Structure formats: C-alpha cells, structure tokens
Amino acid sequence: MDTMEMMKSMSMGSMPEGMAMDMDMMQECIMSMNACQMASMMCAGQDMMMADMEKCTAMCMDMADMCQAGMGMMMRPAGYDMAAMMAMLQACMAMGAACMAECEMHAGMSECCRYCAMACKDMMMKCEAMMASMSMA
Amino acid sequence: MDTMEMMKSMSMGSMPEGMAMDMDMMQECIMSMNACQMASMMCAGQDMMMADMEKCTAMCMDMADMCQAGMGMMMRPAGYDMAAMMAMLQACMAMGAACMAECEMHAGMSECCRYCAMACKDMMMKCEAMMASMSMA
Amino acid sequence: MDTMEMMKSMSMGSMPEGMAMDMDMMQECIMSMNACQMASMMCAGQDMMMADMEKCTAMCMDMADMCQAGMGMMMRPAGYDMAAMMAMLQACMAMGAACMAECEMHAGMSECCRYCAMACKDMMMKCEAMMASMSMA
C-alpha cells in the first residue's frame, strides 16, 4: 500500500456548509505538493553550494514552506474553510510561478532545478484543477 | 538584544525591480506572525485535550503552518517576489479570519483560544499594513 | 522521473572530515521519512475527528515535525555534521517507537493508524541502517 492508496480511506468528516470538493482532485493536489516540496528542498540544498544561486535557494525554500502549509490544511478536514483554502491555493500557485521561472533559468546546468521546475508546474496545475472543483452550493 | 532589534540589522539585498516595502512594517509583520504561530501551536495543543474542539485544533495548526511559511518568505530577501508575497499575505489574512472566528467562540472557556484570537487579529492587521506599504514603482 | 531518481543526482559537496555515509541508504532514509511524515500528518488529521484520540493526534504531529527536520538536514549536504546527524536519527527513532506503539493500539479500527504504524516502523529501520553506515574514519 502506498500513500495515495492510503489517502482514499481518509474521512472528510462533515464538510462546511456551502463547500464542495472533488476528493480525488484534492488527493492529487496533496501528492503533487508533496513532490514539489521534496524537489524544492532538494533544490535549495544544492543551490546553496553553487555561486550566485541565492535567489533560487530562497525561492525553493519559500516553495517548500508553502507546500507544507498547503498539505497540512488539506489533510485536516476538521478545519476546512472555503476562503482560507482558496487563498492558500492561490498563494501556492503564485509561489510556484515564481519558483518555476527561477528554476527554469538554471535547468540547463542543474538537474535539481530542472526537476523542481517540473514539480512546480505540476503542482500549479493540480491547484488550479482543485480550485475549479470547489464551489459554493 | 532581542529579536526585533536584531532584525533591524537585516540586509535586504537588492529589491526586485518594481518592489518597494516598508522595512519597519515588514519586521512588525514578522514579529506578529511569530506571536500568532506560538499562540496557535499552544492553542492546538490544548484544544486536542478537550472534547468537540477538532475544528479549533485543525484551524490553529493550519494557522501555525501559514505563519511559518509567511515568516520564512519575509526572512529570505534573496527570493522576494511581489506576486508571491502578496498572495502569501492574503492567505495568512484569510486563515487568520477563520481561526480568529473559531477561537473567539471558545474565548470564554479557554484562555488559549482568547489569546490566539487576539494574536490572529494583530497578525491580520500587520499583514494589511504591510500590503498597503507595498507598491509597484 | 520520480523523486528517488532525482535524488541520485544530488551532489554531496565535500563531506566533513571523518564523516562517511552510504548515499543509497541516506536516500532511502529520506524517502521513508517522507512517507512517514505524510502518514502521520494524515493520521493526525483523522485522529482529531475521533473521541479519545488526543494522544495519537499529538504523537503523529510530533512525528511529522521530526521527519521534516530530519529530511531537511539530510537534504542540505553543506551543513552535514556527524554528531547532529546521529542525534537527529536517534530522535526520529525514539519518536517513531512512541508513535508506532500508539498507532498500533488503534490499528484495528483505523486504517490511518495502521498505515502510520507501518510507516514509522519502516522509517525506524531506515534510520538504523543509515546510522550503521555512518562511521568515523
């Protein structure tokens, strides 16, 4: 059994009034944030050993922290709140856009950057899909 | 010397083009996020020992994680990005509104909730002030 | 390409004097800590919606935080320090033992607890293998 399978057994408790979410999309969003967090932590750890990579180091760490906050919020159904969830997804997407753009500039010389840019892009797509699936009843 | 004093010695490096920030406001925002993170971690730790407090537990943990992400972003000047910073502040304010509302409901019976609600409110005000101080040149 | 593959491209920089590590073992340890962190965050999020599960909620959150600290340390080769690494691995193993024991008590009624106990156990084994591979020259 792996993490994704496990997640299917998650109970969502009772959703807040007016909040609807596609659980499959949320699970894919969590998994993508996890991959993005791992990629950006790894990337930051490598960047700091290279010259002139402080912007990439900082952005990758920011990205990792935002993913941690995002995963936490999605994995705690008891606290689901529509406005907070939306704003968190927006923040992850904005950070993802900035981190991806920075990492792409170094993708030719650094495998970590190349991978991190891909992971950011996937995470942004999953956030967008999840936002689209959320709706006020 | 305390943390706030120390922060005054922080170098901001070179700001990204078009980004201006009031450093005093940012430092106050960091300190307020730190107080909010401490309050919400403490509150979550207490909530989980009480019956029917799962919503408060979850929201306080979400709040703490968002503050961690927010402080990290502000403390790493090399990665400053206007859009990501704005979206992060918005997410902290949205989470703060939800967490404050929940904690206020228990403020009469729990000192931790009362304090956490106050900390959320202060943090939201500091985020708002900081956002107002940011401007595209 | 997945995270594990990516990790093979990580550069370790120059190891501190007297520190030797088996990189494959460290990568497996990172992956296991990640699975453990995901499992324990998920478990905590579910526990708090059940009555009388505050001990499990708290321990799972402690476990998740320790895994985060452990992964971070391993993913930042520039800061490798023998004594700190050993102590961190010990702390992860001690927390893993406590969290596994607690989760096993609820494994019959909660899929999340059952999975989390397994993830703790695997993480503890990977930490132990990594410690055994570390040696002073």
Place this chain on the structure above:
Amino acid sequence: MDTMEMMKSMSMGSMPEGMAMDMDMMQECIMSMNACQMASMMCAGQDMMMADMEKCTAMCMDMADMCQAGMGMMMRPAGYDMAAMMAMLQACMAMGAACMAECEMHAGMSECCRYCAMACKDMMMKCEAMMASMSMA
C-alpha cells in the same frame, strides 16, 4: 499579555506515568527555542546572500527545523513521551553546538551570526536544564 504569560495557563493534562517535568523550565525552553528559531531563520536568509557561507546557511536552517520540532513536541502535552522528549532535547543540543560553532566563526563580520550563536547557546542551556529536571519517578 505576552506569549510567556499565556503559556502559564497551559494545561499539561495527565502526565505519562513516571514522567515529571518542571513546567517553568519547559516554558523557558520553549521561549528559547523560539528565539533560536527566529535567529537561525534570519541568519540563513542573510547567509545565502554572502559568498562562501553555505555551511552556515545549511546549519541555520537545520537548527530552525529542529527548534520547530522541539517546540511542537513541548506544546502538545497529550503526546508527552519520556524517551522521545529526551532524544529530541539531545538532538537540539547537538545541532545547537554545531550551529553555534559555525556562527561564531563569522560573528565578527555578521551581526546575524553573532546573534544566532548567542541564541543557540541559550537554547542549549535551557535544554540541559530541562533534561536535568526530568526524572523517572
């Protein structure tokens, strides 16, 4: 009211059998870990903008993560476990020793490093005092 005052209202629930702790010492330990986390996050954010400071950057981030894990464990009384608590304190002290030594090397040229070294030292002392206060009944 400040965080330290607030903490005095924390309920410890029922301590695990055989575990005794001096609550004042634990509260001071939490406050010191918080100061240490803030100092090390700030220090890492500054280090990465300087050349040849990757070891300091990495160690400060490791330090911040360990403090986060330590504070979390202490702020969640429902999960108190003697062995895990001891091992966590040991890990914070080991990381503190490494981070302090590194920061002290740059204390002359960097206010952040000077402050971080002081914060590490204080945290180590508070961890040691807390460990000494813990005892098996």
